[in-house]
Amino acid sequence: MRPSTVADGPTPLDGVDTVLADLDGVVYRGSVAIDHAVESLTAAAETRRVGYITNNASRTAATVAAQLSGYGLHVTADDVVTSPQAAVRLLVDAVPAGSTVLVVGGDGLTSVLEAEGFRVTRSADDEPAAVVQGFSPEVGWSDLAEASFALAADIPWIATNTDWTIPQERGTAPGNGTLVSAVHTAVGRLPVTAGKPETPIFTAAVERFGATTAMFIGDRLDTDILGARRAGLVSVLVLTGIDGAKQVLAAEKGSRPDFIVGDLRELSQPYPEIVEHDEDDVHVVTVRQARVAVRGGVVRVLAAGGDPVDLLRAGAHAVWGTGRAIYGLDIDPALHPGE
Template sequence: MSADGPERLVDGYAQVVFDLDGVIYLIDRPIPGAVEAVGRLHAEGRAVAYATNNASRRSSQVADLLTGMGVPARPDEVLTSAAAAAELLRDRLPAGAPVLVVGAEALRAEIAAVGLTPVDRADDGPRAVVQGYGPQVGWTDLAEATVAVRAGATWIATNTDRTLPSGRGPLPGNGALVAVLRTALGRDPDVVVGKPEPALFATAARRVEGGRTLVVGDRLDTDIEGARRAGLDSLLVLTGVSDVPELLAAGPDRRPTFVARDLAGLFDPAAVVRVPGPPDAGGWSVTAHDGGLELTGSGSPLDALAVLCAAAWSTTAVPPVRAGSPDAARALAALGLPA
């Protein structure tokens, strides 16, 4: 492995916190290798947690979904933005206060579970609006929320993910719906609860006092940035939303500690790399040439990625990358980059 430290990445951590969509499963099917990876962590006695921005399921529902896929999970291992938003409102509002819910039934259930009253209309006098992803959210819901916020209700968003992964590519996420209200109201939400805010990861990290926590995610703008804000190491897996071009263009607040194609990187030293790598990692080198970056040498595509990250992150704008040899062309193709 190109990273310093333990031979296996996972040996350096007492707990692994997983994002779900794009890491453990895609919509309703486990990603290849995910069931085995989580099972192996459990067999080794390592703490496991799940942190998701998806507010359309309660923790118990997520645990049931995972267990049904072959990933044994307990509700107390699942941290959702819906539950976190409900707890925040419980601490801010008097018991029984009306809260206008824009989202799925799971979000309504979380609001009711903390002793608040879910409502549907601005005429119900909500003290707050809580907005989370729900596939049935429509114009009427967004209109009621707009009226309520304009009347003085606090506006809480469970997350601002622009997209959701799917088998047909990225689809509109809660962030796209938050953008509708942002446009109508001319302002941002008062509070965003989910990633990249650090609360979910910080809560998980406190459970293993004295031990290190590794965050595993597929999105630079939520999982990786959230881990950095929480002061935790992170592993980007290339099974979901963020890809290599996005990684090369990432700003300092969205750069992971490690990169792997999938969860095999937790256990296989050859399947993970620390980024950025040294300028000659694994037999590769990158030079500036004719306004671009030229990759030469030979080795594994992941080692090539570590070298490319080092070069790209040292510039203000990422120049085009091209291959200086047949081996380099094959590595760039494996990374999803044009040669």
Template structure:
């Protein structure tokens, strides 16, 4: 039995929605990462969230039980500061929309910080729960005057124990609308963060693990890495089925425990007990019984082989109905129901 831990020399793990949700660890994640460490496979923690210092992130991880030190954490704030210093003269003034953690990374690379749009030659924007209108207004003035704009990430939501809440991308959208500008993006899906994380430990065959198709999986693929999607955060079964090619993961697992499953069982493809086939473009038929996630892997393989995109699913038999319901693709929302939605069903 060959598992992902047998094939990869480091795990690059997203945090929010993958390892924890706010102050709570995702069930089973601590045990999976600890077991990987015992097997000799290190985990590097790669986060688009620039609101906290890497040392604080490491402390939070350790408090939850994860084996983590400051050097094990690679944050988008570090990548954003590196992008700024590569474009600006030493000591240039930067308007920071974000937390003190982002301020510290800007200062660390030899730039200065200002709250005055008239002085700012650049704007850097990271997540902060305290971002308000006044700083967004000041940043808008700076951007309209031509300041360089770097966003730590453009994730629209942030997974928490209360469910998805507005992420940095939602605040970026406000500035985008107000300034009629587009930012440079430091975090995933750009590959710089992932290359930095792998490079720190000299990895040659990293595995990128995350809960979002549009950041974690897309970023891993852009970096030339194998990707594992876990269904504990943002992306769900419907989004996975409809995903364009650049956002399709190599492996699909329910959670981090997938690291200890055979690779062949995690890859989208035909699965014992299930038959998934395309009966016409965008229309799938599912029959059989067994593990619901295996049904999803079989559906993905059939749908992607036929070109992917929007879909409807027709279940045949109680086992298929049960699996679709468990996956959030309920029978009331698939083929045969009174719904015009061609992009796939959501509960």
């Protein structure tokens, strides 16, 4: 194989005026800040607008801002866009002002609805005009049953998000998607969704921060990256949360990130160039010292390189180009943070 000249390109931050970051798996996991996240986002905020987006509907924007401030970030409630805030934008268009709304969820949801002038109820007997469902650790069977009873009237149903999982310090736990699925099974229809991967939450953030060219950083392909791409944002997958190498290699076209980084320090570092060349019937993909070969739809490692993320970048580029099975691609287990 002939050697290839590999250069590093611009940083992921180049050309971006607004950085939007997910929280769980990006800034923190459970209650613990992720290594290098705080200092990297603080540095980005020196030259760009930085905002935070969360699908977690259990807490208010002020509560989230207080947690982020506790890590050393300079954040106010206005810097945080929540899925309940996106949900209320949908609700305003769906039912008359001041309507009674049945809520499945916690203070992060009820406070937003009440601030907008809606009357919150927990009972289907109050004949609500709509149901809004969000995550809260306290949600139980009776809450899901009341939502099901209310939805028998064919009223609007809005979910803050449908994340199947939520990362916690002790591991990965069921998310709001599992609770929405329980109601869906009972009522036989699906809600309108405000949070990722749908676009309302991204639209709300772009409008609030006046973004021209926005970047979104997430740890999940099926919500963060898919949603960012749907909204036309630059997408960055950071390998500190749910998804790792296995999910990246298997990613569908609509959920493939523009950038893959091991941690947030790489936002301000030159991103390695992907170099390709053909040798007879072999296609070679090189990222710095990492090299993979594609032949007949099979991807094999030629050189792992010094940085395991470079091998993942090269392997992903090769696999996405073949659309076929993978053999011989040995990825560092450290790149599987969700397992």
